[in-house]
Amino acid sequence: MREEFHGQLERLGGELTxxxxxxxxxxxxxxxxxxxxxxxxxxxxxxDDVELDEAGERCEEHASTLLATQAPVATELRxxxxxxxxxxxxxxxxxxxxxxxxxxRRAHPAPAVxxxxxxxxxxxxxxxIDMATRLAALVSGEGAEGGFDELRHTDDxxxxxxxxxxxxxxxxxxxxxxxAAINLALLARFYERFADQAVSxxxxxxxxxxxxxxx
Amino acid sequence: MREEFHGQLERLGGELTxxxxxxxxxxxxxxxxxxxxxxxxxxxxxxDDVELDEAGERCEEHASTLLATQAPVATELRxxxxxxxxxxxxxxxxxxxxxxxxxxRRAHPAPAVxxxxxxxxxxxxxxxIDMATRLAALVSGEGAEGGFDELRHTDDxxxxxxxxxxxxxxxxxxxxxxxAAINLALLARFYERFADQAVSxxxxxxxxxxxxxxx
Numbered sequence: 001m002r003e004e005f006h007g008q009l010e011r012l013g014g015e016l017t018x019x020x021x022x023x024x025x026x027x028x029x030x031x032x033x034x035x036x037x038x039x040x041x042x043x044x045x046x047x048d049d050v051e052l053d054e055a056g057e058r059c060e061e062h063a064s065t066l067l068a069t070q071a072p073v074a075t076e077l078r079x080x081x082x083x084x085x086x087x088x089x090x091x092x093x094x095x096x097x098x099x100x101x102x103x104x105r106r107a108h109p110a111p112a113v114x115x116x117x118x119x120x121x122x123x124x125x126x127x128x129i130d131m132a133t134r135l136a137a138l139v140s141g142e143g144a145e146g147g148f149d150e151l152r153h154t155d156d157x158x159x160x161x162x163x164x165x166x167x168x169x170x171x172x173x174x175x176x177x178x179x180a181a182i183n184l185a186l187l188a189r190f191y192e193r194f195a196d197q198a199v200s201x202x203x204x205x206x207x208x209x210x211x212x213x214x215x
Numbered sequence: 216m217r218e219e220f221h222g223q224l225e226r227l228g229g230e231l232t233x234x235x236x237x238x239x240x241x242x243x244x245x246x247x248x249x250x251x252x253x254x255x256x257x258x259x260x261x262x263d264d265v266e267l268d269e270a271g272e273r274c275e276e277h278a279s280t281l282l283a284t285q286a287p288v289a290t291e292l293r294x295x296x297x298x299x300x301x302x303x304x305x306x307x308x309x310x311x312x313x314x315x316x317x318x319x320r321r322a323h324p325a326p327a328v329x330x331x332x333x334x335x336x337x338x339x340x341x342x343x344i345d346m347a348t349r350l351a352a353l354v355s356g357e358g359a360e361g362g363f364d365e366l367r368h369t370d371d372x373x374x375x376x377x378x379x380x381x382x383x384x385x386x387x388x389x390x391x392x393x394x395a396a397i398n399l400a401l402l403a404r405f406y407e408r409f410a411d412q413a414v415s416x417x418x419x420x421x422x423x424x425x426x427x428x429x430x
Contacts, residue, residue: 169393
């Protein structure tokens with residue numbers, strides 16, 4: 001029974017790891033679609049988001065079965081509940097990647113990001129993708145300790161880029177019109193929210209491991 | 216044991232009902248702060264959001280204790296898991312109300328919404344507040360059936376207003392500048408997201424009651 005339980009718990013962790021990988025990949029492709037104004041790729045990213053949604057539903061279903069059949073307590077219960085919580089957040093990360101692709105699609109055939117800001121957006125996206133990739137490693141137990149602090153640190157950098165892009169869109173030198181400014185503000189927000197979700201996943205993983213929610 | 220279990224489950228429902236009420240109230244006050252450019256009220260709404268966060272943490276803790284001590288299965292397990300899921304979503308609704316208040320604060324002393332759009336924003340906020348109030352009733356078991364369909368219907372009206380406000384901000388007649396356009400686009404998005412969360416809570420409540428996720 002215990003062995004079976006641990007096998008199920010491990011599979012559950014594997015599912016969540018896979019979801020983090022999907023979220024990273026989805027944000028990578030959405031950003032490529034955005035920066036290269038690639039309509040076809042945008043549409044694929046939007047359509048593929050259903051995969052992450054389905055993975056999330058499966059993961060939650062398996063967690064629920066595990067609760068019903070094994071009735072875990074203490075650390076193990078915390079781990080199962082953390083998986084449910086994290087699956088919801090990682091699904092949301094996928095939604096945000098799809099939102100980035102939607103902006104690329106809406107702006108097409110014009111590029112959604114002005115040329116002078118491409119590097120900033122690429123940098124912000126790179127931090128997001130890195131965070132999702134780190135999460136996948138954290139879930140599979142690599143360097144779980146300190147993971148939350150590390151991701152929070154990266155999140156500060158994302159927040160700074162978010163503020164910088166908002167300043168650019170509302171500054172006196174902005175020459176790209178209102179619609180482009182709104183697109184940029186929304187994009188900056190999507191990348192920032194993606195990073196926020198990643199931090200809250202890392203926070204919950206640390207709670208599952210230690211029993212204390214980091215501040 | 217069973218009686219105690221049902222008492223605990225009922226208290227859990229009561230906590231979630233209270234959270235829905237807090238989310239409705241928070242959006243009501245945030246919108247008043249926004250429409251009346253009331254800085255002090257904006258700041259109170261932002262500060263008070265911690266109450267909903269804490270209520271969410273308590274609710275989840277109680278759900279977790281209930282799982283550990285009672286090991287429910289079938290419908291009862293589904294109900295406890297739905298409560299955890301919904302608490303996360305309702306907490307998020309509170310965050311979105313605080314985001315509305317943040318826009319009011321950022322724009323202050325100027326009003327964040329141009330006079331000709333006040334009615335549209337008021338209407339959108341009214342639908343949101345109504346949805347959160349309906350959720351509170353749904354959680355406490357009033358009119359649970361059909362609740363999801365009803366909220367989805369209201370959500371369509373919210374989506375239409377979202378599109379209308381975005382059109383206004385990017386239209387040729389827009390004369391309020393880029394920063395105001397970005398504020399309006401973000402506001403429209405926050406109200407729209409609030410409604411989305413409400414729909415996903417109603418969807419989950421229906422699942423808890425029937426065992427089938429509505430489409």
